[in-house]
Amino acid sequence: MSRWRPPQAASTAVITAEGQRRLKTELEELWRVRRPDVVKALAAAAAEGDRSENAEYTYRKKQLGEIDRRVRYLGKRLESLRVVDTRPADTSAIFFGAWFEIEDADGNVRRYRIVGPDETDAATGCISIDSPLARAALKKRIDDEFEALLPGGKRRFTVVAVSYTDMATVRSPRGASRSRPARRRAVRVDRG
CATH class of the missing domain: 1.10.287.180 (Transcription elongation factor, GreA/GreB, N-terminal domain)
Structure with missing residues (x-):
């Protein structure tokens, strides 16, 4: 048994x-x-x-x-x-298969791609569509702010870039490079 x-x-x-x-x-x-x-x-x-x-x-x-x-x-x-191998009608928003960059409260920019649970890979930034970060980022656009409940507590992020091709070839809006300084400071929200 x-x-x-x-x-x-x-x-x-x-x-x-x-x-x-x-x-x-x-x-x-x-x-x-x-x-x-x-x-x-x-x-x-x-x-x-x-x-x-x-x-x-x-x-x-x-x-x-x-x-x-x-x-x-x-x-x-x-x-x-x-x-899922087709692009969504609205490629300016984050959906399945999108590469996106987010900026946290400290000004750190991270790159992720929303993929299926069978292809997640932390080393390459591929996160599951079922993950808290991916669920919170869905349907967001450049300059949208959102909160995600992560293992370390609630965190606030700002969307910096969205693409359905490899992010290495994508430039942030208005021609700025991807490693630009922080635009606004997001506030970290404690669990309390």
Whole structure:
């Protein structure tokens, strides 16, 4: 009998075209490259004799189970995902797939992209559409201010730039560079 786990909130079943390609590539690599390699190594370990004390056999069996579990997950997930590859009618507002820059109260400018939950990557600034920051930023435009309840408390941000292409090629409005000084100081709101 397995232990009880509380139900998890359902994630939004959307993905960008690039994200779908990455998941399909991962699935193909697992199924056509890694799994056959592990099966060969498992067969070689099984041929060594007594399996009860064969660490290599135990390791490969576990590794094969993990690969099969990931393959099943990816197969089911790819079937349920809806690919969003069209730009919204209003590209001046933040929607799914948008790159946007926000400025915080300290004048720090950060760049993010709203993506599906399966393609989040903090290193590249890709945040899930289900995240508090993304939900608060949706439908905002340049110079709009908004608050987001983040793990560190409520924070206030100002939208600096919005684009549906790579932000590296985008300049802020009125021809200013992206690393311009802070325009207005937003006030940090405490949890109280």
